[in-house]
Amino acid sequence: MRILEVKDYHEMSSIAARIIIEKVQSKPDTKLGLATGGTPIGLYKELIQDYRSNGTSYERVCTFNLDEYVGIDADDSNSYRYFMEENLFAHINVPQSQIHIPDGTAEDLKAECERYDVELSQAEGVDIQILGIGSNGHIGFNEPGTSFYSNTHIVELDETTRKANARFFERLEDVPKQAITMGIASILKAKQILLLVSGINKAEVMKQLLTTDEVDEQLPASALKVHPDVMILADEEALSSYKSKV
């Protein structure tokens, strides 16, 4: 894992955008692995701005999202599908047929996970996977204890995760208890992984992740240590506890 310390959220977002834009310009049929949450919003804004001013085309790009809540319709403003439309897809020229997000309203959720795995394996690994990290170390929605051999699966969300994500909902009770997520093994198939981390809320988990070489299923993000090409773009606040320790 390489760590690049950046000043703040803005710098993290611009550097991440530069990496994605260069990739898409040099390989127009790039397969992008995308994430939701507050962290990548700045990156998506930069991609939109670049699309408007420089015309970087996403016509041949394929996208795969990490996860989706169970039981929330795609056109519900709390679905990750809606989040992606609003924050990125509606503003660039990526064709709808090339967008992949698990369907959390599928009648047979297990079959939906299998279907998503088939789509992922047909893509033979995304070129760049964008990741955020939960304050308990989750990546995608892979909560502590998830097997590192997992493919796409249904998860019961931790209370800490539901509380952290409640800010996007009217009430905590509205936050779903389950989600579909790409598994750790599916995430590790990406050729390159970009983990974005910003803010003081992530300082403790970054200390945990960076102070040991140990790979531990209780800290899902530690799986990234076995991947050959991971770059962590973390800002000063996110690295503050780690740096005060070393």
Ligand SMILES: N[C@@H]1[C@@H](O)[C@H](O)[C@@H](COP(=O)(O)O)O[C@@H]1O
């Ligand atoms: N499933 C998402 C993750 O993909 C994301 O990385 C995490 C952190 O979110 P944030 O970026 O808002 O801190 O939250 C959610 O649970």
